[in-house]
Amino acid sequence: MSNSFQGSGCVGGSSKKVHSSKRKLNREFNSATNEDPQESEAPERNQKMPLVDDDFSPLSGIAFYSTVLKKVQFKPLYQMILPVRLHPYLPSKFAPATVTCRGKTWEMMFHGDSTLKRLDRASWRKFVEENDLKMGDAVFWEVMEDNKEKANLKVQIIKGDCPLESEANGSGSNPKDPITICKRFC
Secondary structure (H helix, E strand, C coil): CCHHHCCCCCCCCCHHHHHHHHHHHHHHHHHHHCCCHHHHCCCCCCCCCCCCCCCCCCCCCCEEEEEECCHHHCCCCCCCECCHHHHHHCCCCEEEEEEEECCEEEEEEEECCCCCCEECHHHHHHHHHHCCCCCCCEEEEEECCCCCCCEEEEEEEECCCCCHHHHCECCCCCCCCCCECCCCCC
8 A cells, every 4th residue: 555645544544644634624614714613523423424325325224235236137037136144134934025225115025935035026127127227237235124024125226337437537646636536326
């Protein structure tokens, strides 16, 4: 790791310098604008943060799983199998499932009683089509509650066809020339 990233908050850097610098800037800004410093303090660590984007939010569920979609999740099979590490938090029987993504909800059935614990094919296909999912898209699954009667899942999608490389600028060689990626989610 290059020394030019020290203090930047990157892996290997010192985040203490960043936080103390932010506090110092806040104090200077508050004294210059005559604002009450209590009003502009950063939120408490455990305080729920607002969504940064309508489509993306921090992972907050009980357990999560990420996958890059492959051929098996599309026609003709339309098969979305959930991994073993999520099984303890999901029903072990054929049960209803609620999948939430981008402010919409899909009611599905979860095959928790089969060897391959999966969502029902017809509902998964509808989800794929309505979200225009393609091979290569990344999908983040979160189990939102430990419920043995119903699977409650939240999904976040990152499209795999975003031309991020061509829209990135900066070399990243030092803090004055950061790599900036256009905030564009397909």
